[in-house]
Amino acid sequence: MGRQPCCEKSGLKRxxxxxxxxxxxxxYIxxxxxxCWRLVPKHAGLMRCGKSCRLRWINxxxxxxxxxxxxxxxxxxxxxxxxxxGNRWSKIxxxxxxxxxxxxxxxxxTRIKKRMKLMGLDPLTHKPILFDQTYKADQDSIITESVEIHQESNLSLPPLEDYLQIQEKAEVSASNDEERNDVTNSIMFRNEDFSVDCYYQSWMDNPFFWDGFTTLTDNFP
DNA sequence: AAGGCGCGCAACCGCATCAAA
DNA sequence: TTTTGATGCGGTTGCGCGCCT
Structure with a gap:
């Protein structure tokens, strides 16, 4: 026996x-x-469920x-x-x-996710997609997109393969998520081989300085 | 002109949480 | 303390509209 519906569904308009x-x-309001939202439709003369009334009023x-x-x-x-x-929309x-x-x-x-991807940021973690190990094979296109943006901006970035190799090594050698994060962080912030660390760091600290329209070279050294 | 397609938004659904009995 | 019902929340769906071919 399931839970009772929040209201009598039959005859209600949707x-x-x-x-x-x-x-x-x-x-009425x-x-x-x-x-009591349950009573609102009844008293207001509406053939709607209380939940629907609440949503209509709020939104x-x-x-x-x-x-x-x-x-x-x-x-x-x-x-x-x-x-x-995170996705706590009511809190936001x-x-x-x-x-x-x-x-x-x-x-x-519909909008911001696309804007962030265009900026090369992962909408979930807010980190640059290139370094984000949570992005797996099904999101390769996004990574490629991100790389293209950097290439268009004439930046001298290390080849994508270098990042992927290091990322792969980190994933293989790490025994748990925490360790994987540590390794990834060390790649991002401490590996001197990557001369671009400093501007990626500043990009992560404040991704909003890029308006999405000017080129990245305007903002990166 | 019409059909296909993608996008944006309103609304729904189901689960979580809270409060009262 | 447990049960029950109302409300809140976030994910998802579906419809309408505009654009493109």
Whole structure:
């Protein structure tokens, strides 16, 4: 015997909300407030489940919602917060007045992820993709993309094979995740063979200085 | 003109968490 | 302490729209 559904499903309307429904919900909440979402549709005269009403109110009808496209400053703030909080969208949204978790999540998945990949950063770890051992074979294209960006910028980078060989050695010799991380970090920060370490370090410290439009040579020494 | 395709967004689903009984 | 129901959250889906061929 499974868990009871949050509300009686039969006869309930689903899909996009009509203006009339929005109007009913908006007026009900503005006049009565929210005591119990389960009761809201009943009292407001809506054939919707309480959960659906809650979502509609939070993501669309709330008067304090900020409309319009995200600014670059907001995107940078999302990236910064995501690097600290991960996919905790509601926590991230709490730092924005008038932006919803759903909105931020959607924006992350459709825009920011692409922007970060273009910057050569892994959206999961926020580290440069070249060094990120969590990126496996199915993401080779992204690595290649990243390398191409560097090549286009005329930087004298060591060949990709060098990085991959070292990464491979690190993975083979390390016995656990922690050790693997240590090895990778040592590759990234301490191996003197890589003269580019210093600017990768600064890139990791502050990836936001690159606006995504100027070339990397403008920013890297 | 129409069909295919990709993108962005709204909404849904199922699990987690919390609080009251 | 356990059970139960409401709410919150994050992942996923599906639809509409615009662009391209």
């Amino acid at each position: 899909g996009p909300w009509t203006m009339e429904e929005d109007d009913k919900l908006m007026h 503005l006049n009565n407030g929210i005591q 669309y009808l709330r008067p304090d919602l900020k409309r319009g496209a995200f600014t670059e400053a907001e995107e940078d703030m999302i990236i910064e917060l995501h690097s600290r909080l 949204a709490a730092h924005f007045g008038g932006r919803t978790d759903n909105e931020i999540k959607n924006h992350w998945n």
